[in-house]
Amino acid sequence: IVVGSIGGISSAMGVFGLSVLVVVIFGGLDSVLGALVGGIIVGLVEALTGFYLGGEYKILATFSLLVLILMVRPYGLFGTHEIERL
Amino acid sequence: MRIGSAKQSYAADAALFDSRTQQAWAGILVLALLAFPFMASEYWLYLACLVAINIASTTGLNILTGYTGLVSLGQAAFMGLGAYTVAILQTRYGSPFIVNLLAGGVVAMLAGVVVGLPSLRVKGLYLAIATIAAGVIAHFVFSHFSSLTGGNGGLTVPPAQFFGQDLDNSFRLYWVIVPVTALMLLGNANLIRTRIGRAFIAIRDRDISAEVLGIPLLQYKLLSFAISSFYAGVAGGLFAYFFRVVTPESFPLLMSIFFLAAVIVGGMGTILGSVLGAVFMTLVPEVLKIVMAWLPLGDKAALLLSPVRTIVFGLMIVLFLIFEPHGLAEVWRRIRRLFHLWPFRT
Numbered sequence: 334i335v336v337g338s339i340g341g342i343s344s345a346m347g348v349f350g351l352s353v354l355v356v357v358i359f360g361g362l363d364s365v366l367g368a369l370v371g372g373i374i375v376g377l378v379e380a381l382t383g384f385y386l387g388g389e390y391k392i393l394a395t396f397s398l399l400v401l402i403l404m405v406r407p408y409g410l411f412g413t414h415e416i417e418r419l
Numbered sequence: 420m421r422i423g424s425a426k427q428s429y430a431a432d433a434a435l436f437d438s439r440t441q442q443a444w445a446g447i448l449v450l451a452l453l454a455f456p457f458m459a460s461e462y463w464l465y466l467a468c469l470v471a472i473n474i475a476s477t478t479g480l481n482i483l484t485g486y487t488g489l490v491s492l493g494q495a496a497f498m499g500l501g502a503y504t505v506a507i508l509q510t511r512y513g514s515p516f517i518v519n520l521l522a523g524g525v526v527a528m529l530a531g532v533v534v535g536l537p538s539l540r541v542k543g544l545y546l547a548i549a550t551i552a553a554g555v556i557a558h559f560v561f562s563h564f565s566s567l568t569g570g571n572g573g574l575t576v577p578p579a580q581f582f583g584q585d586l587d588n589s590f591r592l593y594w595v596i597v598p599v600t601a602l603m604l605l606g607n608a609n610l611i612r613t614r615i616g617r618a619f620i621a622i623r624d625r626d627i628s629a630e631v632l633g634i635p636l637l638q639y640k641l642l643s644f645a646i647s648s649f650y651a652g653v654a655g656g657l658f659a660y661f662f663r664v665v666t667p668e669s670f671p672l673l674m675s676i677f678f679l680a681a682v683i684v685g686g687m688g689t690i691l692g693s694v695l696g697a698v699f700m701t702l703v704p705e706v707l708k709i710v711m712a713w714l715p716l717g718d719k720a721a722l723l724l725s726p727v728r729t730i731v732f733g734l735m736i737v738l739f740l741i742f743e744p745h746g747l748a749e750v751w752r753r754i755r756r757l758f759h760l761w762p763f764r765t
Contacts, residue, residue: 396552
């Protein structure tokens with residue numbers, strides 16, 4: 334709703350959902366606090382890259398952050414580490 | 420009904436088509452493929468070429484997802500890399516198309532190895548998301564590296580040349596695309612029967628146990644990504660020669676989902692599955708078009724029903740996962756079993 338009031342509702346709004354996926358993975362799939370913190374951090378990163386590097390680099394920065402977090406902490410900042418049992 | 424087979428040499432035992440019936444059917448298939456372009460109209464030739472390109476890419480994805488169990492949504496990105504490599508080489512150097520296709524495959528293979536690196540840390544859903552990231556980054560590279568890739572406008576590819584003749588209609592391209600696809604399918608069939616193929620299957624079943632058994636996960640997972648993206652790169656090169664235009668928008672995420680759907684619908688982990696899945700997914704929109712033209716709905720309804728294609732994709736994946744998780748290949752096998760074992764029940 335909030336995004337719709339800023340950008341206008343259209344069927345292309347689904348692309349925004351892709352950034353949301355990054356936020357959730359960043360924060361951890363099963364923690365609300367992670368989603369909050371992740372949302373703030375990812376939003377800040379995206380806005381700052383938009384400002385300093387130019388608008389096209391925003392989504393690149395978001396997804397590079399995603400790849401980084403998947404390499405370093407695959408379950409997210411606050412997610413629970415899933416122990417794999419044989 | 421085949422009960423047993425007595426082979427008299429190692430070569431006969433290891434052959435791909437080892438019984439007379441199989442060889443006969445394979446021969447009939449080859450004859451049918453050879454005769455098809457002389458008898459079909461331009462529209463069906465176009466569809467046949469498109470189906471062959473999709474089969475090539477689906478086979479690659481099947482190696483990655485069906486045999487190794489690493490779900491990947493980046494197939495379109497690798498196809499894009501292959502297509503752009505072919506386009507750049509053809510426009511700048513005019514090298515022979517075989518060289519271009521191989522170069523496209525190699526470039527996509529290198530990218531695939533890089534994208535595959537997270538697979539050593541993450542599994543399942545997280546890997547799929549990492550591959551989506553690869554797709555987004557590839558799209559970004561295509562649209563912003565304008566000096567090389569022509570930016571958002573893309574590149575127009577001059578037709579492939581074969582001894583001075585332009586391969587610019589579907590009839591001529593058929594003779595390039597179908598043998599390349601057939602070669603790739605044969606390669607896949609042989610790969611599965613070697614140590615590498617069995618290692619892939621072991622990784623899919625339980626990768627920790629595979630490592631305990633002595634299969635080095637790093638090398639085999641990266642090898643799986645490499646092979647699958649080589650297939651995608653070659654398929655992307657064929658795509659570039661077929662459509663003659665490559666833009667950053669030609670390889671969206673929806674195309675990756677198309678290939679994943681083809682793998683799931685066809686049957687994960689079988690060669691017949693890749694073929695059936697690609698054929699099914701490519702022909703469903705065409706069949707829907709024919710059906711909608713036949714129904715007396717008027718043309719307002721046709722416009723409203725155009726997002727039906729996207730709905731059908733998602734619905735196909737969901738329905739097949741619920742009712743037939745082994746895909747169309749399993750349906751085919753069940754029908755065969757019915758005929759083999761008649762009058763006994765399956």
